[in-house]
Each structure stands twice: as structure tokens, then as C-alpha cells.
Amino acid sequence: MNAIEWAALFGLETMTVPAKTQLVKEGSVARKVYIIREGALRIWLSKDGAEITSQFFFEGKLVASLESFLSGQPSEFCLETIEACDLYVLDKMTFDELMRGDSEFRDWFQQYILDRFLYYSKHVLSFLRDKPEERYLHLLQNNPELLKRVPQQYLATYIGITPVSLSRIRNKVAKKKE
Amino acid sequence: MNAIEWAALFGLETMTVPAKTQLVKEGSVARKVYIIREGALRIWLSKDGAEITSQFFFEGKLVASLESFLSGQPSEFCLETIEACDLYVLDKMTFDELMRGDSEFRDWFQQYILDRFLYYSKHVLSFLRDKPEERYLHLLQNNPELLKRVPQQYLATYIGITPVSLSRIRNKVAKKKE
DNA sequence: TCTTTTACTTTACAATTGTTAAGAGAGAAG
């Protein structure tokens, strides 16, 4: 079972939101998780007034400010749509009931947490092992869809550099290809 | 229940190993998890012949090359003792039985995975938001024990820089304090 | 259509980090 199938099975309500909608704001408590039927979102945090993107989410994925949703603490992050999105909504009360009562869903969600854990392990690794230019090249190779779909300014902070520096790297890479 | 209490409850065997022992080597499959009675360990990976430390573990913690232990795939990392260690050993067969048969243990382990997930989220954050100097200062503030117990060359790669650069930063910070 | 806004690029300069090599100091081994 994937996230969309769970959403359909539970008959979750859907909502449609325009681009640049903040579903969870910094400092507020996340009370819902969303399953993406269509669209793209990102999680960002602010540093000295600038936005730093920490993750992207696309069709078929479950997305939330998880650490806030699970702990009940105010979120350090903002969850915001990049494009107009079509989303299933799962509120915390229903989620808690499912986690208590539906062992299949519980197993599925725990697998989801494990996947996210493994994703983060690899992500940390790329910061330890690779230079920004290498991180960009890996994205280009392993996730070209991401580059086409996401504004470069978001991509830059996602790989830990400024938009200016990413522009320079792209220029450098393009010249090498000639 | 914490990891040590579980180990005692299950009557796990213990082992004592000297410093710089590789419990899991790069490319081998991790078949055990360890619970630390005494000592310190680290996980590292190699990049162009150099070792990059990705995490530290101390007393009371469960440690393994988790992605290898859970997936059965060869480990990308090496699990190595920093000091002489006194460890409980939990092999995969016993672990799998416990995960199937003991719902309390299963819940405990899943909470452990969740904690690790949250730890990694924050770790990624520090790479996105902070400069190496800030990462060092945060360690100094939040984890001074770590700095005393772990060789600086390991610490340097842990925060994503070279030992030379860490030495420079320490010098700079010391001068600021005068 | 014209204006405004936004995203991206480019440039120049400052700051930081990587690299290489040499040196100082502490501890281990003989």
C-alpha cells in the first residue's frame, strides 16, 4: 500500500491550494499531515531573514512538519506549496486513532519513518563527503526531474549554498561540457 | 526502558574490545547491534583514502550500521571503537524474533528509529544553516563532553571540515575570548 | 501594451576553506 491508496481507503478529504501557500507556519503546531495527489511542496526555515529549503515533496508522498506533528511542539519549519497542489488531509486525531487501532497502517507509517531516516542518513553523508558542486552534479544525475521542477534559488539553499554560487557552478559545469 | 535495561532483561552476552576495533567493516554486512555499557565508538566512511566520521556513540546507546543491519546489504560505513569498549551483543536472529514477538521491544525500537530520524533532521539543518565555525561553537555549548572525549581529527570531519581548518577555527575562537 | 516584479546571471572583492608541508608537543616503545 502506498500513501495514495491509504488516503483513498480512508476516504480522506481533499483540498486544493494555490502555489506559495503556507500549510504550516514557523512557530505554529502542525496538526495535519498531507498526502500529495498533485503538486510540489517544500519545507524551509529562516536564517537571518532568508529562507533555507531543507526538503522537497512530490506526488504520492506523505508530507508534514513531522517533528511538530508528532511532538506537539511548535514547528521550526514552514511547509509551503511550490505549485498549486491537490492534497489529501489527515488530521492528528484520525492519525492517532489509526496508529492505535490499525496495525497495518502503523507498520506502514513506521516503514515510512525508517525510509525518511535512511534518506536523511544519505543526505548528511553528501554534506560530509561531497563539495557543493558534487552535490549539484549528483542531483543532475539522480534527480533531473527535481532540477526542472524547482526554482534554482530553492535548490541552492537545499544543497547548502547561495543562489549566486549555484549559478556560478552551473556556468562552470556548462563550460566543461563544451 | 532504556537500551541497557533491555540488554539485562534479555541476558545478552557481553564482549570487551580494545580501541580501534572495527566491529563492522566497509562492504561487509552488519549482523549484530551493540549496546554500549562502557566506551565510545564512531561510524566513518572513506573518501579518497581519508576517513570521514559521520557519528559518535557513547554509554547507554544502541549502535550498529543500521542501514546494513536492517536491509541485509553491505555497509557503506565502518563501525569502529574509539576507546576500549564493553558491549552487549544482539544478533540479527534474536533481534528479528524480538521484533516479531515482543511488542514492547518493537515499540521501543521504533521510538529509537524516530529519535535517530529527529537527530538527523537537526544535523542536516546545521549543515544548511550554520557555518563550520558555528557548528563547532554549538558543539562546544551543547556537547562539551564530546570535545573532551573525541580526537579532534574525528570531530573535524564530523562537522564537515578538515582537521587543519578546525585547528584554525579553535585558534580564532580562543583569541576572541581574550 | 507598458510597467512592475521576480528569477537568474554576472562581476568584483572579501572571507573562508582546502591543500601541502613543516614544526611542536605528548605519549608509546625500545
Next chain:
DNA sequence: CTTCTCTCTTAACAATTGTAAAGTAAAAGA
């Protein structure tokens, strides 16, 4: 005690990135 090894420091130079500002191009709004 002496030598060897290992860790950390320091220095010089190259490479990379950050910052600030100006320029370009394309999309959005009136």
C-alpha cells in the same frame, strides 16, 4: 633516556564560497 609515532598547530598559497550590486530576461499585473 632516546627514538619513534601520532596528534595537533602553523604557515603559505590556491580554490571556493559569500556578499553586494548591477544587469538581463521572462513572467505577471494593471
